[in-house]
Amino acid sequence: MPSLRRAAKGAQPPQLPSPNRRQWFRRRLLEWYRRNGRDLPWRNTGDPYHILVSEVMLQQTQVDRVLPKYAEWLAKYPSLAALADAPVDDVTQTWRPLGYNIRPRRLHAIARESVERYGGELPSDEATLLSFKGIGEYTAGAVLSFAFGQRKAILDTNVARVLFRIFIGVGDPKSHGMKRHLWEVSRTVLPRRHVFDFNQALMDFGATHCSARKPKCGTCPMRASCASYPFEAATE
Ligand code: SF4
Numbered sequence: 001m002p003s004l005r006r007a008a009k010g011a012q013p014p015q016l017p018s019p020n021r022r023q024w025f026r027r028r029l030l031e032w033y034r035r036n037g038r039d040l041p042w043r044n045t046g047d048p049y050h051i052l053v054s055e056v057m058l059q060q061t062q063v064d065r066v067l068p069k070y071a072e073w074l075a076k077y078p079s080l081a082a083l084a085d086a087p088v089d090d091v092t093q094t095w096r097p098l099g100y101n102i103r104p105r106r107l108h109a110i111a112r113e114s115v116e117r118y119g120g121e122l123p124s125d126e127a128t129l130l131s132f133k134g135i136g137e138y139t140a141g142a143v144l145s146f147a148f149g150q151r152k153a154i155l156d157t158n159v160a161r162v163l164f165r166i167f168i169g170v171g172d173p174k175s176h177g178m179k180r181h182l183w184e185v186s187r188t189v190l191p192r193r194h195v196f197d198f199n200q201a202l203m204d205f206g207a208t209h210c211s212a213r214k215p216k217c218g219t220c221p222m223r224a225s226c227a228s229y230p231f232e233a234a235t236e
Contacts, residue, residue, distance in 0.1 A: 014168045014181055016188045021225065025166065026191045026198065028221045033201030036208065038063070041070060043200060048122040048147035049080050055142045056107055056134075059156070060100050063207065069098055081120040083111035106134030124148040137183070145199050153186035154199050155179075158206025163189070165210060169227030 017025065040063065042054035053073055057066045076094055077083035083091065088108050095104035110132050114120055122143060123129055129140045137155070144150040155163075163185045164173040171178055191198055209216050210231075217223055217230040 014171070014178075016184060017167050021167070022189050024225065025189055025222070029201045029205060030194060030197060032205060032209070032221050033197060037197075037201060037204050038208070041067070042146075046147055046149075048124075048143055049083075050074060051143050051147040052110070052122065052135075052139070053107065055139050056103050057098065059103065061098050065098065069095070077111075079120065080111040080114045080122070083108060084115040084120070110134050122147075124150070126150075126152070142199070145195050149196065151190060151192065151195050153183065153190050154202070155183050155186045156203065159186060159202045161212060162202060162206040162210050165215070165228035165231060166222055166226045 040054075042051060045051065054066070054070055057070055057073075073094060077086060077091075086108070088105060091104045091108045092101050095101065110122075113132055114122055118128075124144065124147075126140055126144060129135050129143060130137070135143075141152040141154040144152040145154065160173065160179065160182050163182050164178070167185055168178075168181075173182075186202075209220065210222075215231050217226075220226065220229070223229045
């Protein structure tokens with residue numbers, strides 16, 4: 001099996017997936033998602049603020065811990081204006097026990113900026129979204145594809161792991177160069193239609209099927225063409 005430590009000196013940079021492999025991957029992933037996708041509340045909304053809250057909460061926290069906090073947060077701060085109005089201490093208190101207290105402060109700062117500059121809305125333009133402190137490339141891609149229906153790629157930890165294992169398999173998945181390459185892979189495999197489902201499927205597949213420690217290679221729909229099959233977690 002391919003070892004992730006086998007990054008050969010002088011190796012060629014990884015290739016992007018061919019058109020055939022892209023098609024194969026999209027079809028398999030969407031089929032898997034139709035059977036196994038989770039019904040999560042942020043998948044039933046197009047509200048950019050709700051999507052933003054879910055994405056920031058999910059950055060460092062498992063779904064089952066996010067679910068009750070997401071409901072509590074939106075009941076208490078139903079809009080960016082309501083969040084901007086709240087004292088920052090109240091906001092960090094509400095966030096507990098999720099941890100990483102920088103996250104509620106960032107959300108609060110984004111809310112204030114949106115009220116001051118954009119009438120309490122999140123802009124649908126990528127460059128403007130990225131100008132907010134606390135909105136990086138991943139969060140912008142998630143808000144634009146999930147809330148505004150734009151054809152934008154995403155790359156969080158789960159997605160990076162899936163794309164690395166299936167399309168690359170060797171090298172250092174955490175290196176800066178590899179991260180840039182994986183962004184390119186994510187853009188390349190993105191279909192023209194069903195972007196919402198495809199991006200949600202990528203995240204779900206990484207969280208529940210091709211997980212960090214116990215990927216389910218034996219029952220995996222990707223195994224016939226996965227560069228890491230059968231994956232052994234000890235080698236990562
Ligand atoms: S075969 Fe294993 S490593 Fe490859 S995508 Fe499936 S679960 Fe992940």
